[in-house]
Amino acid sequence: MKTHVKALVVGGGAVGTSIAYHLAKAGWDDVMLLERDELTSGSTWHAAGLLPYFNMSYATTHIHDYSIKFYKTLEEETGLDAGFFVVGNLRMAQTDERMDEYRVYATTAETCGVPYEWMTPEQIKERWPLINVEGLKGAIYHPTDGYINPADVTMAMAKGARQRGVVIERKWQVDGYEWSGTEWKVTITKMVEKGGNLVPSDEQQVITAEHVVTATGNHAQRTAKLLGIKIPAIPVEHQFIVTEPDPELVKYREAGNEQHPVIRDADAKWYVREERGGWILGPYERNAPARFQYGVPDSFRADLFPLDLERIEEEYMSMIHRLPSSETVGLKDDFNGPICYTPDGNPLIGPAPGLRNMWLAEGFSFGITAAGGAGYYLAQMMVDGEAEIDMASLDPKRYGDWQTVEWAVEKNEEAYEHVYILHHPDEERPAARPLRTSPAYDRQAKLGAQFGWAGGWERPNYYGPLDAPENFDHDARSFRRGGWWQYAVDEAKAIREGVGLIDATAFAKHTVKGPGATEFLDQFTCNKLPKVGRINLTYALTSKGTTRTEYTIVRNGENNYYLVSAGAWAAYDSDFLQKAAEDFMEATGKLVIVQDVTTQWGVFAIAGPKSRDVLKKLIRDAEPETALTNKRFPWLSAKQIELGMVPVNAIRVAYTGELGWELHHPIEMQNHLWDQLMAAGEEFGIKPVGARAQNxxxxxxxxxxxxxxxxxxxxxxxxxxxxxxxxxxxxxGKEAMEATGIRSKCCTLLIDGPADADPWGREALYTPEGERVGRLTSGGYSVAFEKSIGMGYVKPELAVEGTKLKVKILDELWDAVVTCDSPYDPKNETIRKDG
Structure with a gap:
């Protein structure tokens, strides 16, 4: 056995074999894959092998698209049939709202080049007469996907990997990881059969690897313990049943008809596909339990759990309704096995938190669909430094160190039962909430706050009516302008016309100090560093010159900085900042101290034409009337002030673009400050404002x-x-940025959209002649212009004020025009207002 490799892949399921294959294909000629049992012996062997395109995530859609195209090439390369049945995928809808979901998804598919078709109930019935179309509104159909044999595609990738030089070793279990400072020393133990179980022997080896990738599936919790990190990937039971042959289906196929597509009745929470003249039914029912929260028993190998038919009775009866010929068909086989999930249902792909050259590929609930693309894009990250698409939404660090196993269990069970629950762009899932709350949470809730989730924090999305029914937040969700929309409009107007108060406590906050702090930050970020007492917005770049992180930097002293970044990315930013500082210190010998102070400081943003008037009533200063003027407190500066009894690090900046300040305060004093601000603002009509209006x-x-x-x-x-x-x-990243040039360009668009809907920021952009030229990345409503607004990327020559485009919203094209940068107050006169 080799004892030194460039990359060691741990896990021999579909994901692990794909990673090994793609690393070798990308040019790494010294790759080893370890599997503790046999290839495919984890969740791969009992997967149903479906290849659904449907996903609301831009990155995951690209991953699925690559997989489906890649699997079709394997037989020619390896000589092994991957068992791919390109039968298409029919996703049906029983409600208009479900059709809206498909319309929102479809424009994401268009931006990724994924083909789809719309079908009416009549068209479905004409093409597949065994389907009962009663109660259907329509369907979206993907003609290029279908299903595949999981074992066959894994073996084909394994053969392709071997052909490219990958060494695959079976019956070896990893029992320890040790980082030497330059490479990993991985202790492995030979596994042997004993009484039907797989148990460790006395034979051990140490493999030295420059890089390690874990793709350990159901064993992710064991992996987390070995690495000393947290991985919120925990299996949930998934059942599917196989029926005896259906005589009507057999007769239909014997007449020369094509195989049915994979059929999904999303409102009934199941998928069905053909299997040897019968049907496979896979439900996503409620109350499916998580398993192996603290590790997989040695006795559990390629095993299953007992079937729980009562739990899926509703879905089974629904299948009979939709496929009446299945009513008299008996059950031939059943499967109830563990499928790994994550809190949002998307996998964890990328660098492990806090570790060097350790990569995670865990939590694949749709592992067969994602395996090919996950291997391809992760190999790009490892070999080239970055993937060609933004993989941040799948980064393992999107969940911080505050997570626990119990939290992950609740969220993963929720993610399972939400597979077919409507995925509103503004959805907020309730499990394991509230957990991380700022002190003012209860006060905000009493004012009607409807909370969203940002990096674990509860953050007001908007403030609804005080007399709202208990289920108001759920009812407010929509693919169009939901019940929350008018409340967000009123909040946005309050900031534009009066004064609003936003809780921004979720912001990530770090201090960077020490003799090397200035030199470090100067080479770490692309903008000039601010002078003492001033602030600046800046970006840290990837090795490819793209944007890795955005920071607002406050300079409190010569080598004393306070960095603020996005709240949803706190762990992601912290890990990057810490590692960059370590690299700098190793290279220069100059001390840099980085500290995450996120939970020490609360943040309120007060903004609007009357925000200065409110603060004047509270500021403790010898000349309170002039303390907040441009002369004493200019725009883009920071000062230590006192508001009542609260010491505040005040920053004159406003993400809303209105006159305003961010008030960074000791978090234990937050309730006092909230009460003082609300009381002082009462005469000026102060209004609490949520994240949607701010957006x-x-x-x-x-x-x-x-x-x-x-x-x-x-x-x-x-x-x-x-x-x-x-x-x-x-x-x-400077040289890489300059070498990249301008491939596409960001711009702002004003949109004459539908009367009852706004873009969400995932819509495709077209020329008036119908050429697709870009996509939106943000969307919403403008109270200043009383129409929809969006931001996005288009071909550079089109990012010019006055360019007319079309944006696809809910499957219709609407007029849009590229506007100037900062269409509201382009000269920043409002935000610089003196007083």
Missing amino acids: WLRQEKSYRAFGNELGRDATPAEADLPRFIDLSKDFA
Whole structure:
């Protein structure tokens, strides 16, 4: 056995074999894959092998698209039939709202080049007469996908990997990881058969690897313990049943008819496909339990759990309704096995938190569908430094160190039962909430706050009516302008016309101090560093020159900085910042101290023409009337002030583009500050404001948002942010950014959209002649212009004020025009207002 490799892949399911294959294909000629049992012996062997395109995530759609195309090439390369049946995928809808979901999804599919077709109930019945179309509104049909044999496709990828030099070793279990500072020393133990179980022997080896990838499926919790990290990937039971041959189906096929597509009745929560003259039914029912929360027993190998037919009775009866010929058909086989889930249902792909050269590929609930693309894009990240698409939405660090096993269990069970529950773009799933709350949470709830989830924090999305029924938040969700929409409009107007108060406590916050702090941050970010007492917006780049992270930097002293970044990305930003500082110190010997202070500081943003009036009543200063003027407190500056009894690090900046301040305060004093601000603001009509109104307002100012306009697939130059790029200095990623050029460009659009809907930020953009030329990354409503607004990327020559385009909203094209940068108050006169 080899004892030193470039990359060690741990796990021999579909995901692990794909990663090994793609690393070798990308040029790494020294790759080893370890499997503790036999290839496919985890969840791969009992997977149903479906290949659904449908996914609301831009990155995951690309991953699924690559897999489906890649699997079709394997037989020619390896000589092994991967068992791919290209029968298509029919996703039916019983309600208009479900059709809206498909319309929202479809425009994401278009931006990724995924083909689809719309079908009426009559067209379904004409093509597949065994389907009862009673109660259907329509369907979306993907003609290019279908289903595949999981074992066959895994073996084909394994053969392709071996052909490219990958060594595959079976019956070896990893029992320890140790980082030497430059490579991993991985202790492995030979596994042997004993009484039907697989148990460790006395034979051990140590493999030295420059890189390690874990694709351990159901064993992710064991992997987490070995690595000393947290991985919220825990299996949930998934059942499917196989029927005896259906005489009507047999007769239909004997007449020369094509195989049925994979049929999905999303409102009934199941999929069905043909299997040897019968049917496979796979339900996604409620109350499916999580398993193996603390590890997989040695006695559990390629095993299953007992079937629980009572739990899926509703879905089974629904199948009979939709396929009446199945009513008299008996059950031939059943499967109830563990399928790994994550809290949002998407896999964890990317660098492990806190570790070097350790990569995770865990939590694949649709592992066969995602395996090919996951291997392809993860190999790009490892070999080239970045993938060609932004993989941040799948990064393992989207969940912080605050997570626990119990939390992951509740969220993963919820994710399972939400597979077919309507996926509203503004959906908020309730399990395991509230958990992380700012002190003012109860006060906000009493004012009607309807909360969203950002990095685990509860954050007001909007403030609904105080007399709302208990289920109001659920009723407010929609693919169009939901019940929350008018409340968000009123909140946005309050900031534009009066004064609003936003809880921004979820912001990630770090201090960077020490003798090397200034030199470190100067090469770490692309903008000039601010002077003491001032602030600046800046970006840290990837090795490819794209945007890795956005920071607001407050300079409190010569080598004393306070960094603020997006709340939903706190762990992601912290890991990147810490590792970059470690690299700097190793290279220069200069000390840099990075500290995550997110939970120490609360943040309120007060904004609007009357925000200064409110603060004047509270500020403790010898000359309170002048303390907040431009002369003493200019725009883009920071000051230590006192508001009542609360010491506040106040920053004169507003993400809404209105006159305003961010008030960073000791979190234990938050309730006192909230009460003081609300009392002082009463005479000025102060209104608490949620994240949805803030999102609309920042688009009126063309403020880019990380995870939307800013990400690892576009440079700051492509985001059209030249004022935040200092090309006179050297910074990490500069050469790559300049070499990339401008492939596409960010712009803001005003949209004459439908009367009852706004874009969500995932819509395709077209020329008036029908050529697809880009996509939206943000969307919403503008109270200043009383129409829809959006931001997105188009071909560079089209990102010019006055360019007329079309945006596809709910399957219709609507007029849009590229507007100037910052269409609201383009000269920043309002935000600089003196007083």
